[in-house]
Amino acid sequence: MPDDMPARSGSARLRELPTRLVGHVSAVADRLVTDGFAVADARRWHYAVLTALRETGPVSQAELSRVAGIYRSDLVAVLNELSVQGYVERAPDPSDRRRNVITITPAGWDRVRRLDALIDGIQDELLAPLDAAERAQFKRLLERLYEHHFPAS
Template identity: 55%
Template sequence: MTSAEAADQSHDGTPRTPDRLRRRASRLLSQLTARSDRLINEGLARADARKWHYAVLAALEEDGPGSQAALSGRTGIYCSDMVGVLNELVERGLVERAPDPADRRRNVITISASGRRHLLRLDQVLDDLHDVLLAPLSPEERDQFVGLLIRLLDHAGPLPA
């Protein structure tokens, strides 16, 4: 190995990331997001679920029944994608879709008892996955990290439609 090749590697032999890149919060967040997405998607798949399933079930449990459009707004799932997510959840008996008595042109979505039980299982799966993702941080640091992320997202506001 030449001295130039050695300079391009860290002490463990992996390619060295230039300090200029390692100090860019946007790049670090992007890399962490990619790793987090992979970990969460694979973990939820093992539990026969997807992130969107969890988002819809959590929104229904926390905020109560809602229309497809309302759920789209609560979860950030595009309306066009929401139909497919709800079809999957209805088919599995995790949510119920019924005509809105006040406006028969729209449906109201409600979480079922089976959906509540499934959500509790998914909460545990995600808790375990977050333990893996955040393993280097103490419980206090995890709380602080989540708080800082919330603050950044609240400051940034919603993504444009």
């Protein structure tokens, strides 16, 4: 929990508000992810890009931006970092030399597998008080909220 955030609100009204509860738990989740990735010398965008590449295979930067959920302008910096670290390669698209195709390297495959294990541990830490059935129910409810607020286009 952030150092400047009180452990619990004294107000019964505030404790019953889903927006307040979600906000506080979200802050804890954000800290766990940020701190966990920092230990691994990674950032959440690294994981998003490597995971997207694992799912799509070689892909244009524009498509990678869409799949990873990263603005194209921000993606360039992330790709620069991952390229320097040897986790991705950029090459001109043979069918359109104006575009780059991004490919995950063998080192990138190893990296995303290690980050998978890290993020799984973070999920376990966040959801520690819930049993398996509660975790599944919690995930289903979050997915419903997500789909409601971010409908497929």
